[in-house]
Amino acid sequence: MTERGLVLVVEDDRAIADLVGLYLRKEGFGVHVEATGDGGLAAVRRLHPVAVVLDVGLPGLDGVEVCRRLRAEDDWTPVLFVTARDEEIDRILGLEMGADDYVTKPFSPRELVARVRTVLRRVAGPPARSEVLALGAVRVDVDRRRVTVDGVGVALTSTEFDLLTHLLRSPGRVFSRDQLLGAVWGYAAAAGTRTVDVHVAQLRGKLGPGSPIRTVRGVGYAADTP
Known part of the structure; x- marks a missing residue:
C-alpha cells in the first residue's frame, strides 16, 4: 500500500532505517531508504517524495547540509530531522535550514510516523475554498x-x-x-x-x-x- 505517497528515509543506521520503514509502510506509505547525504539528495531530486525523514549525523554530507541545499534549490519538500544531539543549538540550526520538524534519538517510531502525518496534513491544507x-x-x-x-x-x-x-x-x-x-x-x-x-x-x-x-x-x- 502506497496510497499516502513515498517517504524518503535517509539514515546510515540500517536497524533504525528498517524500523522506521516498517512503521511507515504499516501506515500506507511507500518507503525508499538511502544511507548517505549525497544519496539522499539525489533521491529527492529523482523520486520527488512527499516527505523526507533525514538523519542529521550522516557521514560526509550531513543532514543539515542536505536540507540547506534543497531549500537553496527552492525545493520545499517537508523535512523531518532525526538527531542524536539534543542541544538547543542543533534544533535551532536545523529549523534555520528549513526543516519542518525534528525528533531526538531514541524516539518512538509511532511518534515519528505521527509527526510525518501531521506535516503532510499541513501541506495538504484544508478543503479548497476561497480564503x-x-x-x-x-x-x-x-x-x-x-x-x-x-x-x-x-x-x-x-x-x-x-x-x-x-x-x-x-x-x-x-x-x-x-x-x-x-x-x-x-x-x-x-x-x-x-x-x-x-x-x-x-x-x-x-x-x-x-x-x-x-x-x-x-x-x-x-x-x-x-
Whole structure:
C-alpha cells in the first residue's frame, strides 16, 4: 500500500532505517531508504517524495547540509530531522535550514510516523475554498499557500505557513505557546514550547519589518497591525 505517497528515509543506521520503514509502510506509505547525504539528495531530486525523514549525523554530507541545499534549490519538500544531539543549538540550526520538524534519538517510531502525518496534513491544507488573509503588509493566499509582503513573495516552510495562518485568522488574539503547539504542530505541551519560539523567530526574519507577529511577554504571541 502506497496510497499516502513515498517517504524518503535517509539514515546510515540500517536497524533504525528498517524500523522506521516498517512503521511507515504499516501506515500506507511507500518507503525508499538511502544511507548517505549525497544519496539522499539525489533521491529527492529523482523520486520527488512527499516527505523526507533525514538523519542529521550522516557521514560526509550531513543532514543539515542536505536540507540547506534543497531549500537553496527552492525545493520545499517537508523535512523531518532525526538527531542524536539534543542541544538547543542543533534544533535551532536545523529549523534555520528549513526543516519542518525534528525528533531526538531514541524516539518512538509511532511518534515519528505521527509527526510525518501531521506535516503532510499541513501541506495538504484544508478543503479548497476561497480564503485570503491580510494584515498590514502581509497577505496570505491560503488556497495557493502563497505569502507576500508588500507584494513580494516570501518562501515559508509548511510549519511557518501554518503558524502564520493560524495567527492571522484571529488578529489581536493572544495565543500561548502551548495553544500554538497544539493547534499547529498537534503535539502535547511536553514536546517543548521552545519549538514555537524558534519558528516565530524564523518567521519574523522572513517577513521582515512588515511582520505582524508580536510577543506578549509571559503569555505568548499575537498577530496585530505593525
